[in-house]
Amino acid sequence: MLNFTPSLIIPELYMALLLVALFVQTVTDSIKDRTDWLAYAALGGVVVAALSMSQSGMMFYDSYQIDGLSQFFKLVIALGLAICVLNALRNTTLGKTPRADYFFFMFMSAFGLMLLSSTVELFTIYISLELASYSLYILLPLRNENPRAVEGAIKYALFGAVATAIGLFGVSYIIAGQHTTYIHELATMNWSFAEQPMALIGLGLFALAFxxxxxxxxxxxxxxxxxxxxxxxxxxxxxxxxxxxxxVVLVRLMGLDPGVEVKIVLAVFATLSMTLGNILALRQTDLKRLLAYSSVAHAGFVVMGLVAGGAYGLAAASYYALVYVVMNLTIFWVITRLADDGRDIQLHDLKGMHHSTPLLAFVLAVAAFGLVGLPPTGGFTGKLFLLNAAWGEGFYLLVIIAAINTAIAIFYYLNMVRHAYTMDQATPSVVPSTVIGASVALALALGVLYLGLMPQGLFDLLLQASGALLL
Amino acid sequence: MLQADFPVLSALIFFPLLAAIALVFVRKDETIRMVTLAAGVVECLLLLPLLGFDLSTADFQFVERHVWIAAWNIQYYLGIDGISVLMIVLTVLLLPLCVLCSWSYIGRRVKEFHICLLLMTTACVGVFCALDFVLFYIFWEAMLVPMFLLIAVWGGARRRYASIKFFLYTLAGSTLLLVAIVAFFIAGGTFSIPDLMSQNFGLPFQQLTFLAMALAFAVKVPMFPFHTWLPAAHVEAPTAGSVLLASILLKMGTYGFLRFCIPITPAASEFFAPLMIVLAVISIIYGSFVAIGQQDMKKLIAYSSVAHMGFVTLGIFVFTFQGIEGAIMHMVNHGIITGAMFMLVGLLYERSHSREIEDNLGLSRHLPIYMGFLLLFSLAAFGFPGTNGFFSKLLVLIGVFEASYFLGVLFIIGLLLGLAYLMRLLLAVGWGTPSKGAGWQDINAREWAYLLPLLAFVFYLGLAPGRALNIMGPSIENLLHNFEQHRQVSDNASEDILRTWRQPPPALIDPLAKDSPNAALLPRTATLVVDHAVTPRTN
Amino acid sequence: MMPFTLLQTILVPALVALVILLFRYRIGKKAGWVAVSGLIYTTGLLLAALVHIYHGGPVIERYTILSSPEITIHLVADGLSIAVALICNLLCLALCTYSIKYIDHRIEILYPDLDEKGQINYFTSFFYLLLPFPVGFMGVSFSADLVMMYFFLEVLTLFLFFLMAYFGYQDRVKVAVMCFIWGVFSALFFLGGVVIIYSQVGSFQMDQIHLLSGHPLAFWVILLVLIGFFAKLAIVPLHVWMPWVHAEHPTCIAGLLAVYANIAAYIIVRMLVLPLWDDFQVFGPPIMIFAVITMVYGSLLTLAQTDMKRIPACSTISQSAYSMLGIGALTAASIEGGLFFFLSHIMGKTVFFSACGLVVYTTHIRDINRLGGLATKMPITALLFLSGGMMLAGIPPFSSFAAEVVMFAGIFERGDNLGLIIGIIGLVAILLTISYAVHFTRVIFFGPLPEHLAQDDHVRDPSWIMVAPLVVIVLTSVALGLYPSLIMNLFEPVISGYLANM
Known part of the structure; x- marks a missing residue:
């Protein structure tokens, strides 16, 4: 049944409304660049998402599920979006691109992600993913006609298209094997490799897209x-x-409890991912490139939680996702503040920060140590949960390698702090400080610390949500 | 008096943190120093409730226990016993002294410096108070950052190299500690240290976790061959940094052995004791020999720390009452003495702008009071009778002799080597020619103020160590008693190894339950109970 | 008897030293007399204790400072320890008095460019550095507790280092270090032995050591402690430090140095020989052999010296060995004689060295080849030098003669060939001693008076402050020589009594 209950999807409706407004703006020349209102609108989105936290229900012929997990991730997405919008409002590298267009695609992508967190049917998931991805393909090259931006975007689009195509291909295997695309029905199926090899391979291919x-x-x-x-x-x-x-999709898929074969393949990928990510990051001097490799390593950590599975493992992975988002937003916030003219920030640009912008230096340190996983930041707590879960399921080697990776990772994160705190620039750069810039930075840093010290409430929520997923 | 439920330990831990936050809003350098000093004094006053420490019991006291993260059974769990209380007192007392000794040494970025000092105090006191493994780890790692900054920002010429080395070594050492913590949680169902102590894990499990923990602690101690970060860090760190490093950070390693390795993995501790003893002896001999050859005074003292901490480790791993008693005493004493030695080198550096021995020759005629201090602290470092160093070394020596005579002889050789490097330092600085000290000012009032308390402790602990020993006595007895009981893993426990390795995450464990359910599953061993009182052996 | 008598004998000199240190500018040149008066007081206390011991039993005082491991200040004065303590204290008193004049002269030579304040600084520092010596000697004599004994041994080593480093001759600092390291080396071996005892017996008390008797470890205890103390006693081959030290130290503490080295003999008797009698038997012959070698070697070495200051140095090597010879023979009489000789010899050494010091003090010449015929200008000094030499050589009526008689009687009492041979060689060594004592007396005080000395008006007997203390010691020695039972009656109950009870 359609089961259309608007009260359950207020965040999505709110986003849709914003998209309509933005669309109107993009086609109206006179207000194309007046996007300041979006800051308030995005914050409003956070409020709306927070208010609808406790909703639950099924919609659209059971392909759209409102539950704890989806609402949590919607809140995370709304929060992230708000910060990204605050950040992007002062984007200086858009060139001739109308600001409304830029934000239209950003919001569209976020909208797609919100849908993604609720969809529980493979094709719906696929469509939501494409909605989010296509917007991103357009968003990425918008940088003063910078050739590298275009190169990156094309790479992303081409490989992304292939990856999603493979995912679609995987869906066909699943249908062939299990005769359904509804996750809650798939959950009751047999996923052992011996009896359903095709379905399991299909699941693997589908997960590959994500x-x-x-x-x-x-x-x-x-x-x-x-x-x-x-x-x-x-x-x-x-x-x-x-x-x-x-x-969120991977959490839902792992909720199917696929066989140990998938888990082992994922565990191997996770191991390689964190090790290679960290080792490659050691030599980077471009801060964003460095963060890219660090994100590869962190992906390995998240997958560790997925591999562990169970209520604790999935909750730990979700919690780590949240922590990861906050930490990365924090460090990118610092980067955008430093790159006044939109240039790529190199390591040596961080020199002398303790003098020019002590607050940002502090925030950078918190974020960097969070990414390493030093207490008392969220990075530590999240990692601790992941390690607990993985060890509890018997993935000892994975845990040990993860811990050793922390030791490798410390070098390049510490290098950032070292540049910020112990080195001075010959000509001290002036970083203009704004109230918003400072207060959001501080809030984000406190957020990282809060997630480290007070994980209780959020984690309980996630535990219940992922527990419900497994039933 | 304070109310009974006043959170003494929390106050001790978080007062410096609050002071550090308050310091952010203070502007003038001089005011910052005054405020930090005042905070240090207040922190010392906060120690007063510890006078109520009950000497008759080995239980944890001043316990604070709250659920923190129920899902993982993590608690905010603080408490102290006879092993930790002295270390806390030492940590807190050093804070105002560190402020004083940096008064004129630190000229730039004064605010950040004092914030780092206060944060260090918070983290260090936290480490010694924490009874929850996760809480412990949080404090344990949290102290790295301020220490890193202390070295990296206010250090000497090669500070960047030294600080990174320090950070990498200590962090790399402690990553596996985290794995061990996780493993204990899964196997034992709790992060609470006292609860883990009462469990009996299978031997292979104990061995692996022991190695993981011992690596972290050995790097911190530092034991040969993990010691190479120490001289670099010491040489480059500012005086206060060296003092904190030598007096407190190094102690955390040996404290870890006492608090975690021996009680939680007794069988593995016994299994690996020969290894630890060999490393400790190598630390003693090697550290002393290298110290003899040093030109840089700070490096000399740094290597001597390696040797001294070797004595401590040796005392711990012979598992005798006197050995452990001496080891704890020596932790405190070495903290006092080496702290003072670094302060002395620091104030000499302020005069000569060099730490090389040959730039500070022949001071006894020009700086007699300075030489007096240097001499007294050197004698204490050597273990001259009447100073605190003597009693602790004697106790360790007795403990070592009880365990093995061969070790005892090596120990004495180590003592002699200690004499050699100290004499070399004293002679050159005191009587060397050409005399360099002309025109330098002798100890001033501020310097008196931070050296005298330390000297008072040298003699107080040297002449009347009874009180300190009484404080730790019951705890050590308890430690050894449990060790004797659990040193042999029962057969059941080793069969249980699979179970202890693979426990489902304890979703439904009552976080505040005294005994976790697993404890009931694992049969306790009731092996021989040895009365540890020393009885005269007659023929 | 006063309460805390023994504790006072230890604490009073320490307190006096502290007072001198704190009020050095106020006290100034009077520091010497302050120190002397402190020592007179403790000598009085010791005499009182002596009287008590003659009439009653031993004096025992006990103060607890630490319960586990049990460390108490446990002081016992019996016949043996009171005799040692009294003689040591007397020597300290005498040398302290003697130094009042002597040290002025040393400071003038060493630190000529000082102002008055600096001079007072050094002058007072000598006395507050000297006073720990009586503290250490009393402590070692009376301690019934091995840790306390170790403590006092280290105190002695430390302050000897300071005195040498501040008031010695050319290479003073280097030699002071050498001396310190040897001292600590020996003390650490001692400590090793102590700790083994504790590990087996569970107590640091001297009266518990006998529990170790018969235990295989007793051998190692004895070996460790003996190696340590051989280094202190400068027995060949551990003697190398002694000539150096004697060449560099200020003469006024030469007597102290002799006591510092030889008090080890007392400790050996107290700690090893008596409680571990059976285990010690093995060590008797080697000790005797080493002792005899040292005696002969030391005497020959002495004969070859021409430096005024190296004479006593080398002679000390040979003399210390006498006591060890007596102890090594392991009969009641030989041990008593050995200890008696130890006391006699430190008195003789003090007189002999100080007389050398007097010569150097007046003539400023160290090379004996440039001296001669001084007896006409310095009769009293000559007399003191001669009596010092006779005290060392063991010629009646001095106490060392009585001591040697008892000791050799004891050695021959062994009745075996080894005892016989060693006893005879020992007697030959004594002849050597006599020969060098006479030799130096002749060279320095008789014969032609060199021109430069004859014309020097300063060359005459020094003031009574320097002479009187030496005279007192000579008289003491004579008294003990004439009435050896004064000492032997004290030793008898302790040593013979103990051995009889075995």
Whole structure:
């Protein structure tokens, strides 16, 4: 049945409304560049998403599920979007592109991700994913006709298209094997390799599309070029929210409890991903490129939670996704503040920050140590949950390698802090400070610390949500 | 008096943090120093409730226990016993002294410096108070960042190299500690340290977790061959940084052995004791020999720390009452003595702008009071009778002799080597020619103010160590008693190894339950109970 | 008897030293007399204790400072320790008095460019550095607790280092370090032995050591402690430090140095020989052999010296070995004689060295080849030098003669060939001692008076402050020589009594 209950999907409706307004703006020449209102609108989206946290129900012929998990991720997406919008409002590298167009696609992508977090039917998932991806393909090259941006975007689009095509191909296997595309029906099916090899392979191929979004090794090669090529503000968006969308789908898929074969393949990918990501990051001097490789490593961590499975593992993965988003938004916020003219920030640009912008230096340090996983930041707590879950399921080697990776990772994150705190620039750069810039930075840093010290409420919520998923 | 439920330990931990936050809003350098000093004094006053420490019990006292993350059974769980209380006192007392000794040494970025000092105090006190493994790890890692900054920002010429090395070594060492913590949680169902102590894990499990923990602690101690970060860090760190590093950070390693390795993995501790002892002896001999050859005074003291911490480790891993008693005493004493030595080098550096021995020759005629201090602290470092160093070394020596005579002889050789490097330092600085000290000012009032308390402790602990030993006595007895009981893993426990390795995440465990359900599953061993009192052996 | 008598004998000198240190500018040149008066007081206390011991039993005082491991200040004065303590204290008193004049002269030579304040600084520092010596000697004599004994041994080592480093001769600092390291080396071996005892017996008390008797570890305890103390006693081959030290130290503490080295003999008897009698038997012959070698070697070495200051140095090597010879023979009489000789010899050494010091003090010449015929200008000094030499050589009526008689009687009492041979060689060594004592007396005080000395008006007997203390010691020695039972009655109950009870 259609079951259309508008009260359940207020966040989505709100977003749709905004999209309509933006569309009107894009086609009206006189107000094309007046986008300041979007800041308030995006914050409104956060409020709406927060208010509808406790909703639950099914819609659209059971292909759209409103539950704890989806509402949580919608809130995360709304929050991330709000910060990205605040960030992008001062984007200086858009050139002739109308601002309304830029934000239209950004909101469209976020809208797609929101749909993604609720969809529970394979084709709906696929369509939501494409909605989010196509908008992103357009968003990425919008940077003063910068050739690298275009190169990155094309790479992303081409490989993305292939990845999603493979995903679609996988769906066909699943249908062939299990005769349904509804996740809650798939959950009751047998997923052992011995009896349903085709379905299991299909599931693997379908997951591949999302692992691509997550930039897990060996599907990570787009990340460095896209991060570096895209403008700082766009990169902040592209680095965070699409991954949240991918994670929510993967969480739902792992809720099917597929056989140990899938888990082992994923565990191997996770191991390689975090190790290679960290090792490659060691040599980077471009900050965004460095963060790209670090995101490859973090993808490995998230997958560790997925591999562990169970209520605890999935909740840990979701929690880590949230932490990861906040930490990355924090560090990108610092980058965009530093890159006044929209240039790519190099490591040596961080020199002397302790003097020119002590607050941003502090925020950078918090974010960097969070990414390493040092207490008392959210990075530590999230990682601790992941390790607990994985060890509990017997993935000892994975846990040990993950821990050792922390030691490798510390070098390049510490290098950032070292540049910021212990080195001075010959000519101290002037970083203009604004109230919003400072307060959002501080709020984000406090958020990272809050997630580290007070994970109780959020984690309980996620535990219930993922527990419900498994029933 | 304070109310009974006043959170003494939380106050001790978080007061410096609050002071650090308050410091952000203070502008003038001089005011910052005054405020930090005042905060240090207040922090010392906060120690006063610890006078109510009950000497008759080995239980944890001043316990604060709240659920923190129920889903994972993580608690905010603080408490102290005889092993930790002295370390806390030492940590807190050093704070105002560190402020004083940096008064004129630190000239730039004063605010950040003092914030780092206060954060260090918070983290260090936290480490010694924490009874929840996760909480412990949080404090354990949290202290890296301020220490890194202390070295990297206010350090000497090669500060960047030294600070990164420090950070990488210590962090790399402690990553596996985190894995061990996770493994304990899954196997034991709790992060609570006292609860884990009462469990009996299978031997292979104990061995692996012991190695993971020992690596973290050995890097911190530092034991040979993980010691190479220490001289670099010490040489480059500012005085206060060196003091904190030597007096407190190094102690955390040996504290870790006492708090975690021996009680939680007793069988593995016994299994690996020969390894630890060999490493400790190598640390002693090697550290002393390298110290003899140093030209840089700070490097000399740094290598001597390696040797001293070797004594401590040796005392711990012979598993005798006196050995452990001496080890804890020596942790405190080495903190006092080496802290003072670094302060002395620091104030010499302020005069000569060099830490090389040959730039500071022949001071006894020009700076007699300075030389007096240097001499007294050197004697204490050597373990001259009447100073604090003597009692702790004697106790360790007794413990070591009880365990093995061969080790005892090596220990004595180590002591002699200690004499050699200290004499070399003293002679050159005191009587060397050409004399360099002409025109330098002798100890001023501020310097008196931070050296005298340390000297008072040198003699107080040297002449009347009874009180300190009484404080730790019951806890050590308890530690050894449990060790004797659990040193042999029962057969059941080793069969249980699969179970202890693979427990489902304990979703429904009552976080505040005294005994976790797993404890009931694992049969306790009731092996021989040895009365540890020393009885005269007659023939 | 006063309460805390023994504790006072230890604490009073320490307190006096502290007072001198704190009020050095106020006290100034009077520091020497302050120190002397402190020592007179403690000598009085010791005499009182002596009287008490003659009439009653031993004096025992006990103060607890630490319960586990049990460390108490446990002081015991019996016949043996009171005799050692009293003689040591007397020597300290004498040398302290003697130094009042002497040290002025040293400071003038060493630190000529000082202003008055600086001079007072050095002058007072000598006395507050000297006073720890009586503290250490009393402590070692009375401690019934091994840790305390170790403590006092280290105190002695430390302050000897300072005195040498501040008031010695050319290479003073280097030699002071050498001396310190040897001292600590020996003390650490001692400590090793102590700790083994503790590990087996569970106590640091001297009266518990006998529990170790018969235990295989007793051998190692004895070996460790003996190696340590051989280094302190400068027994060949651990003697190398002694000539150096004697060449560099200020003469006024030469007597102290002799006590510092030889008090080890007392400790050996107290700690090893008596409680571990059976285990010690093995060590008797080697000790005797080493002792005899040292005696002969030391005497020959002495004969070859021409430096005024190296004479006593080398002679000390040979003399210290006498006591060890007596102890090594392991009969009641030989041990008593050995200890008696130790006391006699430190008195003789003090007189002999100080007389050398007097010569150097007045003539400023160290090379004996440039001296001669001084007896006419310095009769009292000559007399003191001669009596010092006779005290060392063991010629009646001095106490060392009585001591040697008892000791050799004890050695021959062994009745075996080894005892016989070693005893005879020992007697030959004594002849060597006599020969060098006479030799130097002749060279320095008789014969022609060199021109430069004859014309020097300063060359005459020094003031009574320097002479009187030496005279007192000579008289003491004579008294003990004439009435050896004064000492032997004290030793008898402790040593013979103990051995009889075995």
């Amino acid at each position: 692992l691509y979004k997550l930039a897990l090794f060996p599907f990570h090669f787009w990340a460095p070029d896209v991060y570096q090529g895209a403008s700082n503000e766009t990169a902040a968006f592209a680095a965070t929210l699409p991954k949240v969308g991918a994670i």
